[in-house]
Amino acid sequence: xxxxxxxxxxxxxxxxxxxxxxxxNTVVLVPDPDGHVGKAEVATSGGKRLLERPxxxxxxxxxxxxxxxxxxxDPAFITATFAxxxxxxPLPAEKFILYFHTGTTDMVQGSQDMVPKMIAAIQxxxxxxxxxxxxxxxxxxxxxxxxxxxxxxxxxxxxxxKSGIDPxxxxxxxxxxxxxxxxxxxxxxxxxxxRVEVVIR
Amino acid sequence: xxTVACGLLLMLxxxxxxxxxxxxxxxxxxxxxxxxxxxxxxxxxxxxVGTALNRGDLIRTGKPGAVGIVLTDDTxxxxxxxxxxxxxxxxxxxxxxxxxxVVRMVKGTFxxxxxxxxxxxxxxxxxxxPDAVIALRGTKLLVDVQDPG
Numbered sequence: 001x002x003x004x005x006x007x008x009x010x011x012x013x014x015x016x017x018x019x020x021x022x023x024x025n026t027v028v029l030v031p032d033p034d035g036h037v038g039k040a041e042v043a044t045s046g047g048k049r050l051l052e053r054p055x056x057x058x059x060x061x062x063x064x065x066x067x068x069x070x071x072x073x074d075p076a077f078i079t080a081t082f083a084x085x086x087x088x089x090p091l092p093a094e095k096f097i098l099y100f101h102t103g104t105t106d107m108v109q110g111s112q113d114m115v116p117k118m119i120a121a122i123q124x125x126x127x128x129x130x131x132x133x134x135x136x137x138x139x140x141x142x143x144x145x146x147x148x149x150x151x152x153x154x155x156x157x158x159x160x161x162k163s164g165i166d167p168x169x170x171x172x173x174x175x176x177x178x179x180x181x182x183x184x185x186x187x188x189x190x191x192x193x194x195r196v197e198v199v200i201r
Numbered sequence: 202x203x204t205v206a207c208g209l210l211l212m213l214x215x216x217x218x219x220x221x222x223x224x225x226x227x228x229x230x231x232x233x234x235x236x237x238x239x240x241x242x243x244x245x246x247x248x249x250v251g252t253a254l255n256r257g258d259l260i261r262t263g264k265p266g267a268v269g270i271v272l273t274d275d276t277x278x279x280x281x282x283x284x285x286x287x288x289x290x291x292x293x294x295x296x297x298x299x300x301x302x303v304v305r306m307v308k309g310t311f312x313x314x315x316x317x318x319x320x321x322x323x324x325x326x327x328x329x330x331p332d333a334v335i336a337l338r339g340t341k342l343l344v345d346v347q348d349p350g
Binding site for chain 1: 229230231232233234250251265267268269270271275277279280281282284310311312314315330331332333334335336337338339340341342343344345346347
């Protein structure tokens with residue numbers, strides 16, 4: 001960890017209210033939903049431990065002692081301790097991508113066919129947030145593309161509202177040509193970038 | 202008169218940061234069981250699915266109680282029963298490249314999954330637990346904080 005991070009860590013540590021008696025805290029690293037395993041560093045004023053393998057575990061038992069040496073958490077311990085927190089985890093996001101004909105808010109046929117499926121998924125899942133973002137390819141001016149991406153996003157929002165979906169759940173953003181799915185040089189027409197993304201959570 | 206104007210200006214400058222702080226929604230409660238509350242300043246709101254969360258909110262679950270929250274960068278945190286989580290700091294502004302995420306796990310059980318801030322600016326992400334701070338490189342963590350009281 002870099003020096004700057006340590007300064008920040010020290011600042012945050014100094015904010016902690018000293019506990020009246022020794023704490024007993026456990027930190028376990030587990031794989032992401034996609035199977036990837038990251039890293040976590042647990043630091044007290046007495047030392048630090050790096051967790052880097054699946055189910056690596058350390059315990060913290062006071063402000064001045066270093067965290068305990070890294071062990072492997074027993075799956076039975078994980079279930080017994082974290083069953084409630086794990087059972088309430090929100091569903092992962094679902095994403096739909098709708099594609100458009102060049103320069104227009106006319107959806108390509110395949111995307112028109114997908115709209116009823118997307119609406120059915122939203123009605124089934126009752127998401128808390130629906131993020132709608134409009135995009136264009138890199139042909140044409142920035143000004144034109146900013147307007148077009150906004151019109152595409154609005155068009156999809158209107159479709160959802162007409163289907164009876166609560167607009168209060170929706171956020172709309174437009175990115176012009178600035179956030180391509182497939183990066184291209186400026187001026188290049190790329191059908192995969194002429195799109196609206198709908199992410200439901 | 203000049204002094205008064207100057208004093209007023211200083212007062213305005215002194216308070217202006219509070220106006221500059223975004224009070225926008227930083228996430229929502231997406232799932233819950235049992236009872237839970239959101240403490241915002243001196244106000245206590247009963248938590249429900251869909252409750253919007255602000256920076257600085259403290260979330261408490263009852264017994265029984267459990268909640269799952271998602272922040273706007275897709276960071277996901279779930280709390281088991283008798284747990285307490287403070288959303289101490291949060292900045293997610295990709296257009297200007299400003300990020301930070303500091304949460305305090307005061308007591309209880311937690312499952313934490315990194316979001317976009319963890320991907321784009323991992324050095325700004327800190328989970329504080331009593332007596333320790335956790336720095337992360339994009340991952341999922343389980344944390345148990347036993348109530349010392």
